[in-house]
Amino acid sequence: MTRLRLYKIARITGHVSWWAFVVAVLLGTTTTASIGWSRERVQCSTGNPTLQVCSSLATRDVPPGVDILATYATVALGFAVVAAITEAITxxxxxxxxxxxxxxxxxxxxxxxxxxxxxxxxxxxDSARTVTLVAAAIAVREAWAYKFAPGITDLSSGAASTSKD
Incomplete structure (x- = not known):
């Protein structure tokens, strides 16, 4: 596998993992209750008979007290960090x-x-400050990833420009 291909795979994995983390964290917080989503509904808890509309795949073999979305967020963030490390090395x-x-x-x-x-x-x-700070944190990561992060020169084609996705 060439450095360019590894770089591109790491970039794509990093972007997808970052957004999976953001969605899981936003859905898994208690602040989602203010928009009408309770934590139990988001987690698809099987303990409440009114919430049995969730897929059995999402709740299969999940011990009581395990926060599914926090687990998804942690795994997604782990993938994003590994992708960032891979990107930095390449x-x-x-x-x-x-x-x-x-x-x-x-x-x-x-x-x-x-x-x-x-x-x-x-x-x-308060809600306004929370939204502002979360949006700013996401914007800083996106600005770095798309505008300021270093690219890799495509040496195989002789191009002198950097590849940015």
């Missing part, structure tokens, strides 16, 4: 590579802290 640039790994981790940390109602300077946020 680019072979130290400083931009460190930022390629650090930016998604920092954005995920801010997103989780804000959505869980805890922060570094207050006990909790």
């Amino acid at each position: 680019v072979s640039q130290r400083i931009p590579g460190v930022f390629t790994i650090a930016v998604p981790i920092a954005a995920a940390t801010v997103t989780i802290k804000v959505l869980n109602g805890t922060s570094w300077w207050e006990n909790s946020f």
Whole structure:
């Protein structure tokens, strides 16, 4: 597998994993109750007979008390971090590579802290501030990924430009 192909696979995996993380975290937080989705409904709990419309595949062999969406978010974030590490290694640039790994981790940390109602300077946020901070964290990650992250030169075709998806 060439460096260019590995780079492209890592970029695509990173983008898909990042958005899977964002969706799982947004659906799995208690703030979703304010838009009419209870945590039990989102998790497809089998303990409530009125929620049996969920797929049996989604609830099969899930022990009581396990937060399915938190598990999905953790796995997706893990894939995003591994993809960022792979991308940073294939680019072979130290400083931009460190930022390629650090930016998604920092954005995920801010997103989780804000959505869980805890922060570094207050006990909790109101809805407007929560939405603003989560959107800003997502925007910082997206801006880095699409505009500032280093690309890899396609040496096989002799092109001098960098590949950015």
